[in-house]
Amino acid sequence: MTTNLQPHPETDASAPVNALEVRGLVKHYPGVKALDGVDLVVRQNEVLGLAGENGAGKSTLLKALVGLVRPDAGEIWVRGEKVRLRSVVEAADHGIGMVFQEQSLVPNLTAAENIVLGSEGPGVRRGIYRWDTMRKLAQEQLDKIGSHIDPLARTDSLSFAERQMVEIAKVLRIEERTSHPPVIILDEPTSVLESKEIETLFSQVRRLREFASVVFVSHRLDEVLDVCDRVAVLRGGQSVGETPTAGAVPSDLHRLMIGSTGSDDHYHEGLSERSVADSEPRLVVKGMSGKTFRDVDLDVRAGEIVGIVGVHGSGREDVCRALFGAEPTLAGEVTLDGAKLDLSGTRAAVASGIGYVPAERKIEGMVGPMSVADNMTLTKQKSRCAGPMVVPQKQATLVDKWIERLSIRTPHRGTQIGRLSGGNQQKVVLARWLVAGDIRLLLLDHPTRGLDIGARSEVYRLMRELANSGVATVLLADSLEEAIGMSDRIIVMNDGRATKEVACPSGGKPTPLDLVKEMV
Amino acid sequence: MTSPAKADDEVVRAPRPQPRRGVSLGDAGPPIALVVIIGIFSLLSPDFRTIANLQNVMDAAAVLAVATCGISFVLMMGSIDLSVPGVMGASAIAVALLVANNRNDNDLGLLGVLVAVLLGAALGCLSGMALVSLKVPSFMTTLGVSAVGLGIATLMFSGVQPNISDAMLRGWAVNRFLGLAYLTWIALGCVLVGWLIQRYSRLGRYAYAIGGAEEVLALSGVKVAPYKVAVFTLAGSFYALAGVMVTSQLSAGLVQAGKGYDFAAITAAVVGGTLLTGGRGGVLHSAVGVLLVIVLQNGLVQIGVSPYWQGGVQGLIVVAAVSAAVLPQRRRNQVTK
Numbered sequence: 001m002t003t004n005l006q007p008h009p010e011t012d013a014s015a016p017v018n019a020l021e022v023r024g025l026v027k028h029y030p031g032v033k034a035l036d037g038v039d040l041v042v043r044q045n046e047v048l049g050l051a052g053e054n055g056a057g058k059s060t061l062l063k064a065l066v067g068l069v070r071p072d073a074g075e076i077w078v079r080g081e082k083v084r085l086r087s088v089v090e091a092a093d094h095g096i097g098m099v100f101q102e103q104s105l106v107p108n109l110t111a112a113e114n115i116v117l118g119s120e121g122p123g124v125r126r127g128i129y130r131w132d133t134m135r136k137l138a139q140e141q142l143d144k145i146g147s148h149i150d151p152l153a154r155t156d157s158l159s160f161a162e163r164q165m166v167e168i169a170k171v172l173r174i175e176e177r178t179s180h181p182p183v184i185i186l187d188e189p190t191s192v193l194e195s196k197e198i199e200t201l202f203s204q205v206r207r208l209r210e211f212a213s214v215v216f217v218s219h220r221l222d223e224v225l226d227v228c229d230r231v232a233v234l235r236g237g238q239s240v241g242e243t244p245t246a247g248a249v250p251s252d253l254h255r256l257m258i259g260s261t262g263s264d265d266h267y268h269e270g271l272s273e274r275s276v277a278d279s280e281p282r283l284v285v286k287g288m289s290g291k292t293f294r295d296v297d298l299d300v301r302a303g304e305i306v307g308i309v310g311v312h313g314s315g316r317e318d319v320c321r322a323l324f325g326a327e328p329t330l331a332g333e334v335t336l337d338g339a340k341l342d343l344s345g346t347r348a349a350v351a352s353g354i355g356y357v358p359a360e361r362k363i364e365g366m367v368g369p370m371s372v373a374d375n376m377t378l379t380k381q382k383s384r385c386a387g388p389m390v391v392p393q394k395q396a397t398l399v400d401k402w403i404e405r406l407s408i409r410t411p412h413r414g415t416q417i418g419r420l421s422g423g424n425q426q427k428v429v430l431a432r433w434l435v436a437g438d439i440r441l442l443l444l445d446h447p448t449r450g451l452d453i454g455a456r457s458e459v460y461r462l463m464r465e466l467a468n469s470g471v472a473t474v475l476l477a478d479s480l481e482e483a484i485g486m487s488d489r490i491i492v493m494n495d496g497r498a499t500k501e502v503a504c505p506s507g508g509k510p511t512p513l514d515l516v517k518e519m520v
Numbered sequence: 521m522t523s524p525a526k527a528d529d530e531v532v533r534a535p536r537p538q539p540r541r542g543v544s545l546g547d548a549g550p551p552i553a554l555v556v557i558i559g560i561f562s563l564l565s566p567d568f569r570t571i572a573n574l575q576n577v578m579d580a581a582a583v584l585a586v587a588t589c590g591i592s593f594v595l596m597m598g599s600i601d602l603s604v605p606g607v608m609g610a611s612a613i614a615v616a617l618l619v620a621n622n623r624n625d626n627d628l629g630l631l632g633v634l635v636a637v638l639l640g641a642a643l644g645c646l647s648g649m650a651l652v653s654l655k656v657p658s659f660m661t662t663l664g665v666s667a668v669g670l671g672i673a674t675l676m677f678s679g680v681q682p683n684i685s686d687a688m689l690r691g692w693a694v695n696r697f698l699g700l701a702y703l704t705w706i707a708l709g710c711v712l713v714g715w716l717i718q719r720y721s722r723l724g725r726y727a728y729a730i731g732g733a734e735e736v737l738a739l740s741g742v743k744v745a746p747y748k749v750a751v752f753t754l755a756g757s758f759y760a761l762a763g764v765m766v767t768s769q770l771s772a773g774l775v776q777a778g779k780g781y782d783f784a785a786i787t788a789a790v791v792g793g794t795l796l797t798g799g800r801g802g803v804l805h806s807a808v809g810v811l812l813v814i815v816l817q818n819g820l821v822q823i824g825v826s827p828y829w830q831g832g833v834q835g836l837i838v839v840a841a842v843s844a845a846v847l848p849q850r851r852r853n854q855v856t857k
Contacts, residue, residue, distance in 0.1 A: 089741035104739050108732040108799045113725060118740035120722070127722045 017080040019044045019213040020065070020096065020183050025074030027060050027237075034060040035071065036237035042183060047205055047214040049228030049245065051221060053257050053479060057237040058217055059101075062187055065215075066098045067091040079180055089118075095178040097171035098185040103163055105155050105170075112138035112151035115170045119177075141169035145204055161197035164189060168204065172212075184208055185215040190223055191313055202227045219312045221250035221520055233257055250520055251513060258480065258512045279303075280338075282472040283441055285323070288332030292318045293496040296332070300441070300472040305463065307475045307487030307504070311519050315496040316476055317359070320443050323474070324356040325349040336441060350379055353440035355433030357447050359476075361422070365429045368418035372410050373399040375417045375428050380436035402431045406462060423455020430462060442466060442473045449478055460486060480512040492518040550793045550808045553841065557812065561819035568822040575699050581814040582707035583765045585807060587778075588785040588792075589714040590758025592806040593724070593751045595789050598731040598798025599651070599658035601752070604759050604785055606669025607643045608778025611636040611763035613676045616773025619686035629688055637760045643669050644756020648749035658752075666782070673775040682773040692768040703765050710758065714803035717754070727751045731798025788813045791841050812841070 020042040027035040035057045042048050052058045063069035065076065067085035076083055078094045085091045091098075105114045115138040116123050123134035131152075138151035147165045155163060174182050186205070190198050205227050208214050218224050224231055225245045232242040233256040241256045281299035288296045293315035300306045308316045321327040323334065325345045334341040342348035349356070358364035366375050376399050377384040384395035399413045406427045410420055417425055426447060433439045444463070448456045463486060467473055477483035483490055484504060492500040492515060500518045502510050562569040587604055594601040617623060618632030626632065643665055650661035684690060692702040718724035726747045729737055737744050759778070766777040786796075792809020794801025816837060820830045 087741070088739050092741070100739075104733075104736045106729045106732040106736050109725065109729050113729075117729070117737065118742045124722050129720045129722065129725065131720075 017044070018042060018077070019079060019181065020215075021077040022061070022065070023075045023077070025061065025064060025071045025076070027057075027064065027069060027071050033237050035064070035074075037074070037239075038234065038237065039239045040232055042213050042215060043230075044181060044213055045209055045211075046229045047209050047216055047227060049224035049231035050215055050217045050234065051224055051231055051253050051257055052234035056234040056257070058234055059187070060237075061234065062098060062185055062215075062217065065091065065096055065185060078183075092174040093177050095174055095180050095182040096185070097174045097182060098187060099164065099167045099171055099189060101187040101191065103160075103167060105163055105166060107154075107156035109155055110152050111142075111149055111155055111158065111166045114155055114166055115141050115151070115173065117170070119173060121176075138169070141172055142166075144172055145169055145207065159197075161193055161200065164193070164201065165204070168208075181212050183213045183215065185217070187217050188219065188312075189216070190218055190220065198223070221253050224253070225250065251516070254513060254516050282337055283323075283474075284335045286333045288319070288322065288334060289330045290315075290318055290322050290327055291330070293322075293493070296493075296498045298474075298491060298498060300474060302440075302470045302472050303467050304488050305467050305473040305475055305486055307477055307483035307490045308493055308498075309477070309480060309483050309490055309515055309519065310493035313495070314493040314519075316493045317445060319493070320356075320445050320474060320476055323349070323441075324354060324443055326356070353438050354443065355439050355441070356443045357426070357429055357433075357445060359446040359449055361425060361429060361449070366417050366425060369416055371414045372403070372408070372417050372420070372428055373413040376402060376431050376435060379432050383435045398435055402435060406431055407458075421455065423451050423458060426451065426455070426459060427462065430459075434466075439466075439471055442471050444473060444475045446476055446478050448482065480515055484509050484512065484515070490515065494519060549844065550791065550805065550812060550841075554808055554812050554815065557815055557819065561815070561823060565819070565822040565824075568819055571699070573818065573822065577811070577814055577818050578704050579701045580818065581810050582701070582703045583762050583769070584781065584784055584788060584814065585707040585810045586710045586765060587759055587762040587781050588788045588806045588810050589710050589803055590755035590762075591785045592714065592789050592794055592801065592803050593718070593727050594658070594755050595786070595794050595796060596718075596731045596798060596801060597727050597748065597751055598734075598796075599748070599752075600786070600796065601647065601658065601662045601755055602782050603643065603647055603662040603666040603669060603756070604762075604782040605776075605778035605780070606666030606673070607640045607756050607759040608669075608763035608766065608781055609673035609775045610643065610669040610676075611640045611760035612767045612777035613673045613682065613773040613775060614639050615689070615764045616682040616684050616767050617676060619684055619689050621682045621684045621686070621773075623680060623682040627686070629686060632686075633689070633761075633764050636764050637757050639672075640760020640763065641753050641757040644759070645749060645753040647756070648752030651752070652745040652748050662752075670775060677773070677775050684767065684771055684773070689764075689768045690771050692765070693771075703768060706761075706765065710761065711803055711807045714758070718802050723747060723750050723754070728799065728802070731795075731800070733799075784813070787838055791838060813838075 018041050022038055022040040025035050025038040026033070038057065038061055040061070050058055060069055064071050065085070067087045067090050070086065076085060078096070083094050085094065085096070106117070112134050116134060120134065121137065123130055123137050135151045142149055142151065142165070145165060145168055147169065149158065149162050149165060155166065158166065168184070171184055172182065189201060193201060205214055205216065216224065216228055225248055228245050230242060230244050231248070231253060233240050233253060235257060243252065279301050282302045283298070283300040285296060285298040296319055298306070308319065310316045318327050322329045322343065325343050325348055329343050334343060336352055336354070341352060362368065367378065373395055377395055383398055384390055386394070396413060402408070403410060403413060408424050408427045408431070410424060417428055420428070433442060447463070448459050451459065463473060463475070475483065475486055477486060487504045490502045490504050490510070491498050492502065502515065502518070504510060567573060587608070591601050591604065615632050615636035618626050618628045618635055620627040628635070646668070647658065647662045647665045650656055650664070651658050654661070692706070695702050697705060718728070726737070726742070726744070730744055730747065734744060762781065763777050767773050770777070788809040789801065789806045790796060790809070791812050792801065792805040792807070794805050794809070816834055817830070820833060825833060
């Protein structure tokens with residue numbers, strides 16, 4: 001099996017015109033280059049898979065294709081014609097439609113209304129609904145995909161799978177706007193479906209191929225290989241290759257997705273000195289179950305960093321939140337330093353010396369308009385108070401000490417945290433758990449998400465320092481390399497279960513591929 | 521490599537909503553509560569279970585029903601409207617000065633009513649415009665518009681109370697058809713019209729959709745701003761009609777005609793099952809809510825609860841009803857504001 005890096009796509013007069021073609025698409029966000037010259041070709045009547053790790057630029061590319069993101073440079077060609085897409089409606093006029101990852105249906109309307117929403121045509125006359133016409137219009141769309149959903153059922157009464165059919169029926173409305181075969185983009189369509197429903201979806205996709213081109217995006221590489229004719233791979237905002245799916249196996253794709261291993265080993269610096277004392281485990285989790293995970297066993301020793309890896313939907317985020325009492329647990333026993341841990345809420349967790357750095361920093365991690373000092377002392381109020389009163393001097397001394405220790409770059413302790421860079425914000429969030437000096441277990445949920453390389457390595461250094469000082473750490477890393485580089489041990493989660501434990505000592509690190517085999 | 525069908529079927533997935541067809545428990549709650557409350561009061565008080573008292577209840581509900589009908593559309597969108605007292609006050613004085621009265625020589629009759637309603641529509645339109653063009657939350661814009669309405673009413677009032685002599689308007693409150701006052705029939709008509717708008721007009725359906733998932737409408741290429749303005753305009757006309765009805769009841773135009781109707785209407789709508797977050801409920805829900813509130817008021821009097829207790833007891837029942845309604849949606853670490 002070979003993976004051929006395609007040259008820059010050229011339009012060839014003799015070849016059939018491509019349904020969609022992207023040339024050198026570039027999109028900058030502050031601090032990040034989301035798209036760095038992406039090339040992509042979608043042929044007519046084919047199913048093209050799009051693969052790439054988190055942050056590879058997939059979602060930015062898709063958004064650019066439906067007019068939700070305006071690229072800084074590059075061209076989009078539809079059937080040999082250069083186009084500018086400034087809105088979803090313009091994209092639809094060119095025959096491009098997308099089924100969004102977060103389902104984009106109005107839950108409290110009927111399926112029929114959702115299907116024709118925004119282009120009701122004869123379904124509404126002078127502002128008055130013709131329910132009969134509306135239902136007929138919707139039925140026509142549902143017939144195209146052979147679905148038997150009642151058009152007048154309320155959307156929130158339908159199952160996820162049925163709703164997805166409604167979305168596909170809705171997207172196919174773009175056929176009314178253009179005489180050409182449409183391009184349908186499916187963004188992570190299987191993530192909410194069960195196995196039987198996935199099969200139905202796949203037969204649907206094959207059906208779509210008869211009269212449309214499909215772009216299929218999924219985290220599950222086996223699915224991509226199953227349903228697609230060809231796969232294109234993105235990494236770091238660039239197209240890094242493509243391959244026909246016939247004969248390909250997931251590891252081929254994964255090699256493309258993660259690139260040559262060991263290329264960026266800034267995770268590894270200073271690692272050689274780290275070793276974990278062979279002590280009693282500090283955190284012991286036995287048979288913990290929740291809504292999205294089951295029978296999870298886990299232990300973390302003092303000074304140890306344990307990474308949890310798994311694909312989207314593996315339940316690892318919920319395990320992390322459950323340990324902090326932020327997600328209800330149904331069964332299981334958790335002890336911290338031998339004492340039974342109270343999982344009933346976040347207050348109990350904080351009181352037992354657990355700190356949690358949430359993935360959504362801006363929403364859950366910090367209070368944007370409040371000062372650095374107030375954010376840092378938010379949880380451990382006692383650290384800045386005498387009785388019920390805040391003692392400004394006490395707070396100032398403490399906060400200044402930690403600003404210096406973590407080298408947080410802020411003009412002043414009174415500066416609004418929202419004005420700092422992401423890396424410095426994250427350090428303040430971390431400092432929140434350190435000011436009281438009683439931290440025993442740190443739960444880090446994507447602590448480097450959205451940070452640039454420099455800020456990342458500072459967060460890594462901080463994590464190592466904390467571990468060396470005896471804090472037990474659970475890490476949900478942003479990438480496999482990060483998990484491997486930072487962890488002493490890695491737990492692999494698969495569909496809500498902890499399926500494998502991989503030792504990850506300095507000098508004996510597994511490769512990303514080793515882990516992927518366990519993940520998919 | 522395995523097929524995408526995962527072998528392990530026991531896996532616990534994220535909970536998925538079970539198909540709900542027809543009437544859900546959440547929708548059935550308020551009507552059941554209404555029946556239960558009526559049952560309890562009927563058992564406790566022979567005075568309550570008389571035809572005459574039923575007429576009382578219906579007549580007492582008329583004005584609130586019309587105002588609540590209007591506010592339902594705003595709440596359905598997830599917005600809020602505090603302009604009820606201002607709009608009602610302005611229209612109450614306006615209609616009093618436009619029909620036959622003791623202050624001037626106007627005698628426009630039904631046309632006067634229409635003008636008053638249009639005034640309310642204009643005030644509602646103002647709320648909506650401020651919301652979509654200045655991007656000020658409806659809470660503040662409508663509070664401001666309420667003050668504007670009261671200001672207009674005060675200017676027109678100018679210190680002398682207009683008493684109406686128009687036979688038609690006075691007759692609405694007094695004359696009966698099938699045992700109910702004309703005003704009550706007007707209220708029933710409003711509920712019917714409101715329900716038709718909600719069910720069969722694009723305006724009504726989009727108001728519902730805006731409350732459900734506004735961003736989806738934008739993704740589908742729908743411009744929501746005009747619909748928001750239209751909903752506030754529609755609501756304003758309902759409030760204005762309610763103001764006219766108060767003038768009919770009092771035979772006089774009062775600046776304070778709409779006092780207290782803002783929160784009474786919101787309470788009735790919420791008790792009826794319309795969510796303040798939008799997307800659920802509607803005109804019929806609100807009608808049931810209005811009856812619940814009014815029956816409660818009436819029943820507590822009939823069974824002899826001391827007037828000193830009534831306000832507090834009513835408040836407790838309202839809080840209990842609303843918390844029962846949101847119970848199924850509670851989750852851990854929920855942020856409530």
